[in-house]
Amino acid sequence: MGLWFTEKQTENFGITAKVNRTYHTEQTDFQKLDMVETAEWGNMLLLDDMVMTTEKDEFVYHEMVAHVPLFTHPNPKHVLVVGGGDGGVIREVLKHKSVEKAVLVEIDGKVIEYSKKYLPSIAGELDNPRVEVRVADGFMHIAESEKAYDVIMVDSTEPVGPAVNLFTRGFYSGIAKALKDDGIFVAQTDNPWFKSDLIRQVYKDVAEIFPVTKLYTANIPTYPSGLWTFTLGSKIHDPLKVKEERFFELDTKYYTSSLHFASFVLPKFVEDLTKK
Amino acid sequence: MGLWFTEKQTENFGITAKVNRTYHTEQTDFQKLDMVETAEWGNMLLLDDMVMTTEKDEFVYHEMVAHVPLFTHPNPKHVLVVGGGDGGVIREVLKHKSVEKAVLVEIDGKVIEYSKKYLPSIAGELDNPRVEVRVADGFMHIAESEKAYDVIMVDSTEPVGPAVNLFTRGFYSGIAKALKDDGIFVAQTDNPWFKSDLIRQVYKDVAEIFPVTKLYTANIPTYPSGLWTFTLGSKIHDPLKVKEERFFELDTKYYTSSLHFASFVLPKFVEDLTKK
Missing domain, CATH: 2.30.140.10 (Spermidine synthase, tetramerisation domain)
Structure with missing residues (x-):
């Protein structure tokens, strides 16, 4: 074999x-x-x-992390990606012409280095002039930022190892502070089959800080269970109230404006994780 | 290990x-x-x-095969399940009180025997008086039936081995004949990551026979890619036009009336399989 x-x-x-x-x-x-x-x-x-x-299924995760919050915000100009050193989220973010500056804060420079070398179709936009790459601790960057971003995406590893701080209530409070007054953030929050307690806890923590808190899903075949969740927190804008005229044609393989809404319709056992 | x-x-x-x-x-x-x-x-x-x-994730498949067509039909009385010897689809079908008779035609009696013995929470309704179990060839049963059923569910194995006939245009023609004038059928049609050609072909074949043809998906973690498709063919009733009052409270873990509609909203690369 x-x-x-x-x-x-x-x-x-x-x-x-x-x-x-x-x-x-x-x-x-x-x-x-x-x-x-x-x-x-x-x-x-x-x-x-x-x-x-992976080269074959990366589009799902990267499109769904980026486009859901970016279309929810009416005019995203300043975007922060925490983690995401492979560059896939950045590539999708740049498809929004309104974005003037996208900051990537990745703690591990080696992820960036080897993604550029071996995943060029994913990392190819990291050298785009609209992108600022910082090799630094995302938790610290958030703590030092104030009303700086329209949209923040947390593209972290699992809550073990370097990303453990990125799944705490303190981090979500920091994100709220780092966002502008109508800011939006989204974080990958693992899968509901094996990590239901994590999803429930994150949702509860985020909902105590953000007036609009929603969970959405996507199918990622190489991730556990194939069903991935994303938790979105927003100060004002509701992802389910995006007007049809806000959407524009995008070159995507997973995301569509219809799927934008449908991805928030949860299987019952997942919906239950968002209730007390 | x-x-x-x-x-x-x-x-x-x-x-x-x-x-x-x-x-x-x-x-x-x-x-x-x-x-x-x-x-x-x-x-x-x-x-x-x-x-x-499997006992842990079976509810997804069984609920999604059964409830989507049964709520699409305004008054399903006579139901046929082709395959499905584990009894899971039958268990869900019986949650619809309108169903007077559910016929299960499973080619392999051993599947029924060992499901009853080791999967009682799934197979437990196979002895219900509203159920007729036949150990026979589903393809032949379809060929011999005429305007007999309101809803037919094809709960088959993959198109290798005993189920190979169940993925042919001739079989779908037979289903159309076996259905009443406003009948609906649904078949499991594998996953879009590894079997896109199969999905495209089945969709094309079904669409040539049924005026209403739609693809929907569900997350099944133990099936390849975690994303499963179902192809629905209907003579009249449109699953996307089910009225809110048609739905009633159901004891489910995956299906909801909202998800009924959302499950037809496809990722772009899957939607593309339904186009010429």
Whole structure:
């Protein structure tokens, strides 16, 4: 069978993928980083043995993190991406011409370096002049920012390792402070099959800070359970009240203006996580 | 690590699950049947080494196969399930009081036998007096039926092995004949990540026969890619035009009346499969 990568997504369940070759493997200052070529998913970035992104299915995550909040905001100019060193969210953000400046704050410079080298279709816009890349701690950047951003996207790893601070109530308070008065943020919040407690807790924390709090989902086949959630917090603008004329034609493979609304319609067991 | 089951969902990708014990393994007249207890998903039925259903996630598939067409039809009385020997679709069908008779035509009696024994929460309604169980060839049953059913659900295995006839244009023509003048059918039609050609072909075939043809999706974590499609063909009734008053309270974990509509809103790359 040759070389296969296996990720234990829970103690008792996982995915396995045939690996054609390993481009790079390294223990960075923050995490284990592997860049491999898989037969099914193209090039794949692993952090601490978890799939972060693949060439074949990356579009789902990146489109859904970026376009839902960016179309919810009527005129997003200043955008912050926390994490996201592979550059996929930035690529999608730049499709919105209203965005003058997109700041990427990634804690691990190695993620940026190897994404540029082995995931050029994802990371290719990191050198765009509208982008400012900072290798720094996103938690600290948020703490130091005040009314600076229209939209903040938290494209983090799981709440273990370097991202553990990014799933705390204090972080969401900091985000509220870092956003302008009509700002919006979205964070990836894992899957409802194995991490229901996390989703429930984050939703509760965010809802105590943001007047408009909503959960939406997308299908990401290389992530645990294939069903991913995103928690959106907004000071004013409601993602379900976006007017039809706000949408413009986008080159996407997953997101559509219809799916913008439908992605907030949750399976009952997921909807239940948003209730007391 | 002990015993793990691995399903190669494609040549180069799969899932793996820890197995606590094997209850039964057998080569039936039609396929290899394994019933195992997994640590993550509870009891699990495998046919030809593919996951058919598990105690933990079965509700998604069974609710979405049953309730979408049954709420689309204004008054379903006579229902046919082709395949579905585990009894999960039947259990959901019986939640509709209008249904007087539900016929299950399963080709492999062993699936019924071992589901009753090891999946009682799924198969428990197969002995209900409103249910008629026939161990027979669904293709033949369809060929012999005329204007007999309000709703037909095709709960088949993949288009290899015993189910190969159930993915042909001739079968869909037979279904049209077996349905009453305002009948509806739905078939599981695999996933858009690895089987896009199949979905495109089935959609095309069904659309040539049924005036109303629609694709909808659901998240099933133990099925390839986690995103499953269902193709619905209807002679008159449109699933997107169901009136709010048609819905009644149901004990479900996935399906809701809102999700009924949202499940037809497709990711762009899936929507594209329904176009020429």
